[in-house]
Amino acid sequence: MRLLAVCCVIITVSCAGANAAKDTALRLADGKPLVGIYYFTHWWEPWKSSDDRIIQDLKMLKGRGFNTIMLDSEWSQMIAGNWKLLDRGHELAKKAGVEILPWLSLKVWADIGGADRAELIKDMYGVTIEHGKNPDGTDGRVKPYDPAVIEAGYRYSVDYIERYLDSGALLHVMWNGKLRPVVALTVELEWSGSADVLTQQMFRLWVRAKYGDQLSKLNKEWKTSYTGFEQIDMYDDSVFDLKAHVKKKSQHPKAVEDHVEFRAQVVDISLGEIKRRLLEKYPDLLIASELPYQFDSDHPHAESYRVSGGANISSAKHADMLVIRATDSLTKAEEKAVLKHKKQTGQKIILTYRTYCTWGPKLLEGTTTYNQMNEQFAEQAARVADGFGFYSWNEMVDTHVVQDPVPSLHENSRITKEEFEATFKSLGMMADTFIKAKDAEDDE
Numbered sequence: 322m323r324l325l326a327v328c329c330v331i332i333t334v335s336c337a338g339a340n341a342a343k344d345t346a347l348r349l350a351d352g353k354p355l356v357g358i359y360y361f362t363h364w365w366e367p368w369k370s371s372d373d374r375i376i377q378d379l380k381m382l383k384g385r386g387f388n389t390i391m392l393d394s395e396w397s398q399m400i401a402g403n404w405k406l407l408d409r410g411h412e413l414a415k416k417a418g419v420e421i422l423p424w425l426s427l428k429v430w431a432d433i434g435g436a437d438r439a440e441l442i443k444d445m446y447g448v449t450i451e452h453g454k455n456p457d458g459t460d461g462r463v464k465p466y467d468p469a470v471i472e473a474g475y476r477y478s479v480d481y482i483e484r485y486l487d488s489g490a491l492l493h494v495m496w497n498g499k500l501r502p503v504v505a506l507t508v509e510l511e512w513s514g515s516a517d518v519l520t521q522q523m524f525r526l527w528v529r530a531k532y533g534d535q536l537s538k539l540n541k542e543w544k545t546s547y548t549g550f551e552q553i554d555m556y557d558d559s560v561f562d563l564k565a566h567v568k569k570k571s572q573h574p575k576a577v578e579d580h581v582e583f584r585a586q587v588v589d590i591s592l593g594e595i596k597r598r599l600l601e602k603y604p605d606l607l608i609a610s611e612l613p614y615q616f617d618s619d620h621p622h623a624e625s626y627r628v629s630g631g632a633n634i635s636s637a638k639h640a641d642m643l644v645i646r647a648t649d650s651l652t653k654a655e656e657k658a659v660l661k662h663k664k665q666t667g668q669k670i671i672l673t674y675r676t677y678c679t680w681g682p683k684l685l686e687g688t689t690t691y692n693q694m695n696e697q698f699a700e701q702a703a704r705v706a707d708g709f710g711f712y713s714w715n716e717m718v719d720t721h722v723v724q725d726p727v728p729s730l731h732e733n734s735r736i737t738k739e740e741f742e743a744t745f746k747s748l749g750m751m752a753d754t755f756i757k758a759k760d761a762e763d764d765e
Contacts, residue, residue, distance in 0.1 A: 357389035359713030379417030386752030394423035424508030453515025465591035511630030584631025593639035671708035681740025703758035
């Protein structure tokens with residue numbers, strides 16, 4: 322019954338955004354604008370074995386204006402040592418004087434899935450996860466709307482907040498004149514769907530509600546010939562050809578877009594229910610969410626992710642602030658899309674940009690200048706966003722910018738000392754540019 326209740330909510334609840342607020346920078350307790358960077362204090366070697374290296378990095382970043390790290394703090398990370406890794410991250414961040422915006426789940430609680438983890442969740446929180454289904458009938462991802470997922474997500478969020486609200490390095494920002502804590506319920510808004518009976522029924526009900534129970538209207542819009550709504554199958558590739566749609570070759574583009582939007586709304590309302598419950602306990606709490614690509618982007622990776630993951634903007638309407646992980650500097654059209662979104666929803670935007678290990682060589686060669694980097698990223702963020710940052714410092718793949726401490730690691734993306742120093746100089750200049758621009762706005 323509870324699952325059906327959630328289904329009804331998805332069909333009937335309005336997802337309208339909050340009233341637009343005056344556009345001001347997100348500022349921490351000391352009045353400084355939020356400038357962040359994705360950082361890993363665990364997972365990757367040698368980071369989890371060297372406190373000294375982490376402190377060195379964080380103090381270095383703090384000294385150049387970075388006051389926030391965006392850090393995976395998922396339930397799955399917590400169980401890997403019974404809070405040890407997360408405690409360590411907060412302890413080191415406090416020592417360095419930076420705050421943590423935590424990602425409490427991976428891809429809408431995907432990290433609590435799997436048989437072994439489902440058993441741990443049952444032991445911890447007393448709920449039984451109902452996994453989704455793949456088209457072949459095998460178990461798939463957890464379903465965001467599953468009451469057990471919502472309960473587990475809420476309970477873990479409470480555990481995390483209770484642990485770090487007062488004694489940790491949890492991010493706090495000024496909001497309407499009051500310093501308030503911030504957590505992100507998930508990193509990456511993404512759900513590929515489920516082939517189980519209930520999800521299929523929910524999709525059909527959602528479609529019927531959208532088209533006013535008019536099958537003829539649906540068929541006209543979708544370019545289909547259904548004789549009953551019960552014939553709709555989310556995994557019928559002849560209609561919902563997601564891969565072809567990404568290439569703009571779908572025979573039924575409106576049907577695919579409805580497929581994407583349904584999943585986006587499921588994600589938004591499911592996370593919104595966790596937020597609702599959290600606000601009953603923590604009325605001052607603010608919720609952030611993250612889109613791993615800028616919206617209205619023509620970038621092929623962005624469009625593929627949006628379609629496959631249901632990552633429409635509507636998946637984030639529950640959030641007070643939205644972290645955008647952009648592929649590069651935004652086009653003029655993408656800038657306008659961000660400004661339009663802010664006006665329509667009242668959401669604050671933290672605009673982060675992917676870093677690349679090629680930045681250092683280009684700066685040293687002179688094919689890219691420091692002034693160009695400032696203009697492309699910091700000045701742009703100051704124009705359209707409320708916070709600023711980068712992805713990432715030390716993920717140890719193609720987006721890391723710190724020098725590899727172990728030469729044998731990642732031979733194809735090594736960074737020399739000179740390349741790192743050039744990149745770090747640029748990062749610091751960009752942080753300074755953003756801070757000065759926002760402070761100048763505040764003085765007006």
